[in-house]
Each structure stands twice: as C-alpha cells, then as structure tokens.
Amino acid sequence: MKDRDSMPEFRKDPVIGRWVIIAAERAERPSDFGKAEYQVNRGFCPFCEGNEQSTPPEILAFRKSGTAANTPGWKLRVVPNKFPALQIEGDLNRRGIGIYDQMNGIGAHEVIIETPTHGQTLIDLSPPQFEDVLLSFQLRMADLKKDTRFLYVIAFKNHGRAAGVSLEHSHSQLIALPIIPKRVAEEIRGADNHFRMKERCIFCDIIRQELETDVRIIEQNDSFIAISPFASRFPFEIWLLPKKHESHFEQISRENLTALSKILRNLLLRMNKVLDEPPYNFLIHTSPFNEEKKLSYHWHIEIIPKLSRVAGFEWGTGFYINPTSPEQATQFLKEVVLEQKAAEILPVDSP
Template identity: 40%
Template sequence: MPSSIRTNIVSGDRVILAPERARRPRDHKLVPPDTSHTSESCPFCPTEPTRIPEPIRTRKSASFPDHEHAITVVPNLYPALTPADAEQAFARGPYDAFGGVGAHEVIIEAPEHIEHWTDLDARHIAEIFATWQERLCDLRNDQRLKDIIPFKNIGPRSGATLAHAHSQIIALPLVSPRQHQLLQRGEHYFELHHRCALCDALHHEEQSGERIILEDDAMLAWAPFASRSPFEVWIAPRAHSADFAHASHRDLTSLARHTRRILQLWEQAIGRVDHNLVLHSAPFAFADKAYYHWHLEMLPRLSTHGGFEWGSGAYINATASEVAARHLRELNS
C-alpha cells in the first residue's frame, strides 16, 4: 500500500499513512549506551557505506578535513512520503485523502560515530544548517511540494531510532497543520497591529530580559512565555525574515553557536536529555509574507503527554519560563 495523507473530517487532524515505516530498525536496544557504537550496529558509519542509499548531496566541513563527505544527505530507507507516489486527491465515502507524494531525506551529520551536537563544534553545526537550507531550496523546485519540515530527534523519548548524529527533512504536498496555525495566527496579528507577532515578541523579550538566555547581533534565544515544557527554547533572527533560505552565513553561524550552547546548558541543568529540534520556515507560497518569521524550536522531552494534553491540545508545565531562563543564564555566566 503506498503512502497517503488522510484528514479527519471531525477534528481536521491530518495523518500520514506510511506502511513502509513499519519496518524501521531500532538500534538503541542493540548497543549499550555507555559503549562506542561500531559499524556492526550503525548503518550511518562510514565503514558500512553499502547500508545507506546513494547520496543526494554531500558536503565538506573544515571540522573533518580528512573526510571528503563530512555531511551526507540520503533518501530515508523507510520514507513517510516519496517523490514517486501519486499526487492525486481522492475520496473514501465522506473522507478526503491525498496521494503521499513528497520527500523524506536523512542528513547524516558526521562521518564518524558522534551522537550529540555538543560533541561537534559550532562551525560544523552551521554546515548542517546550511545543508538544511540547500535542501529547502532544491525541494521547492518540485511544484508538487508546498511545505518542508527539517527536524532532529535525539533519544528514544523523542522518537529517534538511530543514535548516530542525524536529522531529517520531510517535504509535503500541502501545508502542515502546525504551519497552518502559525500562518493563521500571524496573519490575524498583522491585520490588527500591522506588525509581525514574533518581531513584537522578540522586542518585548529584549526589553524585559526575563526570558532571554543568549543573544548577539543576529539571533536571540529565549524561553517562550507559554513554554510547552520546562526549559523549552526558541531561537530566531532579530531581523524579520519569513524564509530560512534567505538566512546568511552570519545567521547560520549565530544559530549554530546558540543551539550548541543551549544544549550544553541543558546538560548542566537537567542532564543529557532526549529532545526535538524543529525548524519552522514559511511554506513555499508564503515565503515573502510580513507576518511569518522563521525560527528554531528546541523542546526537551522531560515529560510524557497524557490524556489532558491529547484531549485539550493544551500543555501542563510546572516550571515557569522565567525560572528556567534565569537558571540557564546563571549557568551560562
């Protein structure tokens, strides 16, 4: 059965039905967490090049001068969506569905077996962000695709199934529900105030200083006022920009420094915690909008969502963002 995208006509929820994903391996159980993984257990290690598909893109990095391919982009062997799937929309009784056309790629982020970005230097992380940027620009050339989500899962509680440092990109034939929510709220705020909501948030955070953790001329890292989880962090450019494709080398360097430093501060505050990183860049048709502002969301997986969260769509967080931000600032100083 090919992949398809289904819509719940009652709730509006969207689900990607991806039968190929049922065959994914899970290597966390194969290797003890306190030992070095080897090529026998890690398909992303360079000693096992036949275990990954033909690369889509490779990239050099000054951090690994002895490796021609320091960063490698490959198709996901267990894709949620693929370019070969049919594009058509179809109905099943009252239900709407779309063919699962799209793309699902894996960025193998290091040529050696490294598991955490804190074990990489910031300039290499900037090269990873530059790779995300390149794939965004390339995938938007496919007129069937409307949206792209680069993300990174670390640890079993985040949904990760392989330990070797990697991130993923999924390109969709429609705008994702979360992106649709960001667009709707951004447009409504702009109609009322003639300003970008995230720009206003950044200005207020900078003025109050309560939730700011790191800042420089290019980027701010702060704990959102309504954090979904203790120690959640967002990072965004000071200058308004809807499209991550327009981020400069200076922006990517600053983003990499802030991201790596937040991960280090998390390790000091709460340990090497499982977490998710998600980049939000405007869907392709909205890349010039004044009401969308690209940003990186960093969410530590400190708790499991229960029935209330599933039922309400709201989150219960026992740690105020001001408290978390102050603690991280103190550790940074």
C-alpha cells in the same frame, strides 16, 4: 493562604491562542527530572564511515577533495530515508471518498548524517561541523522548493530514545510535504490575524516585548535571540528567532547562518549542563514555499527537551501542564558558564 507566586497560572500563547497551565506549585528543578536512559547499539551501523553502500545514494555530501560519492572521506552526508514516511515518485491524485479527502503519500524524506564518527553527538562537533549541519538544511530546503508538488518542508532533530531516535548515530531529518502541517497552519493563521489587526508581525512584537522586559531572554547576539516562550508548553522549552524579520529559513545569509550556528550550539550546551544531557527535539518552522517574503510570519527554531509526558488531560483538552515556569527555566539556563570557545555570544543584556 497560598503564596501568590506559587499558584498555577493559565497563560495564552499570543500566536495561535493555545492556553497552557504553568503549575508553579509543582515547581521542578532541573535535577528533579532525572537523566534519561539511552541504549547504545554495539552492532552494525549503516551511518558509519565505510558503510556508505548500506544507505541509498547520497543527495548531498561535504567531502574531502578527491573522494568519490558514496565512499569514505565525507564530513556530512544527506541520503534519502531507507524507510521513508512518504514516497518521492508519483502524482498526488487528490480525490474524495464521500465526505473524506484522500491523496497519495507523496513527499521527500531525507536523513542528514551529521558526522562519520559513531558516538559523536551534535554538540561534540566542531563549530564548523555544526554550521555544516544547518547549511545542509538550507541547501536541501532550497532544492526541494523547486518541486512544485511540495508546499512545505520541516527540518528536525530527535536526540535520545525518548525523543524518537531509532538509530543512535547522530543524524537529523527533512520531510517535504504537499500540504501545510496543522501546527504550522495554526501559527500562520494566528500571525495573519495579528498582522491584519496591527500591520505588524506577532513574532517581531514578541521579540520587542522580551527585549523590553528581559525576564525570559536566555541568550542573544546581533542577529538572533533565544527566549523561554511566555506560554511554554513544556519545561525548558526554548524558541530561537532572528531579531530582524525573516520569513524563510532557506533565504538566510551565510553570515547569519554562522551566527545562528554559534547561538544554537550554545543553547544545546546550556541545556545539557542544566538537565544532564536530556533527550530533546528541535525543529525549524518556516514559511510555506508558495508564499515569498511573508510579512506576517517569522521563521524560528523550537527546542523541546523531553522531560514530561503528554497524558489524558492534555490529549483530552489540548492544554499543556508545565511544572517549570519559563522565568525559572531562563534563570537556570542563563547561569550556566560556558567555555570561551563555545560562548562566542554577546552577554544577555547586550543591545
């Protein structure tokens, strides 16, 4: 008879109701995933300092005093994507073609060039530089919110070729949309249903549950908590949430932005040490622009190392098979010893 602890489990995500399979009998340790290959581009890089004329004109930049726009002397630049997924100019022109719905591909697609130094990664940045990246997200979201054509903006980072990077120079992206993405809409619908039944935010309930059981908390500080979600889709998936209810990322206070920067940087350091610098994606899920102070939805960051592939079963059923339980992943990540400078975070068992 199989050990009960090693049997696969179905787990249901409490937000959107999606089921995942935790295949504990396949239990994979961090070393089992292997280090991802990363091809270094030795040629010309349009994101390097000195090549400012190779990008569209900057929308936002943090610069040394006395330096002019679109010249050297910057610490971070935000520019329109030269090959955008959506176009900023024009009208939506919603229309129907028989049973089909169609509209123009209107939106905003921006690139945050996180450092002028080629070869630096996000976690190589100093804490103030790291915080500047999050500050640029906030400032650009708040600005794009003024455009009444847009309902939603997603900020995300792809790191490594397997995560979708085409240019190796460290950068992240923002895309503003005239519709609410399906994945976010599913989360909002699940959160709304929970709120109608219980008059509580489902994410706040998850935080209370995790604080009570303390088996999936990776790290926390006074303002934020990082957990391995109970129904993790992928090995070593991490959710980072504000402890107090906040619906919109762009409304975060500067004090909390600093606290967020510290814990997010620590999480990426932990992940790098445990998984040997894996490719990863992280993304910010926030409330739609047209809903202020949404009581049922809680903004959060999802961090997803690219360690497994979505194949036929997943595409055909909508299930995910995760070979590493969130409890195992939490233990591996918690055991990492960080240098004092990087680890300005309260112990996991702090209130």
